[in-house]
Structures are given as C-alpha cells and as structure tokens.
Amino acid sequence: MPPRIGAPSVPREQMGGAAGATVAVFAGGLTHIGPRSNQLLFDAIVDTGGILLSELFPGTIPQAHRFLLRNRIIAALASTVVIAQARQRSGALNTATWASELNREIYAIPGDITTPGNSGCNRLIADGKAQLLASYESVEDICHSQHAPAYPDTARSDTAGTVGQQARTQSSDTQERSPSDGLQERILNALGNQPMRLEDLHQTLMHDDATTPAVQDILTALGLLELDGMVEHTAGGVKRATGSG
Secondary structure, X not given: OOOOOOOOHHHHHHHHHHHOXXXXXXXXXXXXXXXXXXXXXHHHHHHOOOEEEOOOOOOOOOOXXXXXXXXXXXXXXXXXXXXXXXXXOOHHHHHHHHXXXXXXXXXXXXXXXXXXXXXXXXXXXXXXXXXXXXXHHHHHHHOOOOOOOOOXXXXXXXXXXXXXXXXXXXXXXXXXXXXXXXXXXXXXXXXXXXXXXXXXXXXXXXOOOOOOOOHHHHHHHHHHHHHOOOEEEEOOEEXXXXXOO
16 A cells, blocks of 8 residues: 555545545646655546546646645535644644635544644634544534535426526516525624624524524525625625625
C-alpha cells in the first residue's frame, strides 16, 4: 500500500465506497496534482465515480497562497465540515473559517492538549466555533442523505410549450407550495439589516412560537432565499439583501 501524506487522504481510504463519490480539490492545475505518493488514491477516486477538481489552468503550479484559496471551494462543496486535526495555524483552520462564513455545520475532533497538532481543533471547540465530535459513531448523526430538490422535475407535458415551462406556468392558486416556503418567511422575519450568524438565527427561530427547524433545513431555505436575491452572506453572517424590504 502506498504511503499517505496528510490527513485528507485518510477518510477516503477508511470510508471506502460507503461515503459515496469523493471530490479532491487541488491548489494547482490538474497537470500538477500531488503528492505523487497518492497517485493510486487519485486513480481510485476517478475509477469510483469521483472527480479531481481545480479552478486553475492545467499548467498552474501550486503555491502557498493558492492552498488557502482552494480551501474555500472545499468548504463550499460541503454541507458539513469535520476538522480531524489542525495546528493553531493551518490550512484546516482556514477551511473552518470559510465554512463558518458560508454557514456550514462545523465539527472538530478533540485531542491530547500536549500535542501541537491537536491545538487547532481544541481551540475551535473551546471557542464554540465547532461542535465536538466525540466518537466514531457520532459520524452517523451528521452524515445527511442527499436532500430532495426544492423544485422536483415534473413529467414532460405532451402539449405545446417552451421547454422548462411545465411546473412554473401553473397559476399561483393551484401551484403547490414548497415545504420550505413557510420557513423562508420565518427567516426573513427574523433577519434585519445587520448580519446574523447561523447559530443566532437558529436560536431566534426556536423562540418564535413555531416548530424548531433543523439546521440543515435552515441552510436549504437560506440557499433558496439567496438565489431569489432576498438575503446575502457577509463575513459577519447572513442578512436581508439591500432593497429586499
């Protein structure tokens, strides 16, 4: 078995096919993927339906600052980010920062306080920036199945019309409302012109005399509101978009 360098290669090797497709994001072009000792791992990712991803031109050489930019893509692709090990200054903590700005769920695995490689995770937990992942079994609680599309495809109509008009050309009094519509209204009522962090929004929704939504449902509703131009994300959290009322 070839050597593995760094924590990122470990989850893919240990979880095997159970985790579904794997996405590997690189800080250089795809002609400069590395480390070379992980080439068999990269081949296995592609062979099992995963992808090797880079936003850079194929010939771009990896440089230190590009790893930090790469981390924002990793955070954006994930619904939940788990920090397995991190020093006080590390790429993993940079990924956690991006994940926080994108309102992703963040978990960290605690470790021996005398080991420098655990100090970043321990600090995330102590500062309340990540939830503690205490056991391997806890992973099952945070692995979400793929969510259903907010606007499922409907069967094509045999009647004449432009492609894509089927569901959205129905009259408003007969069109079925998405289950998240009510939650979107609650979120808009809770938000103001000042940024609000996800945990604060969740706490507010817990006390508005309605059913407490799951964090994943809040994230889905926020995504739909952002697509509609109703909310916007900032470094300090999420807020009503300018001009949205």
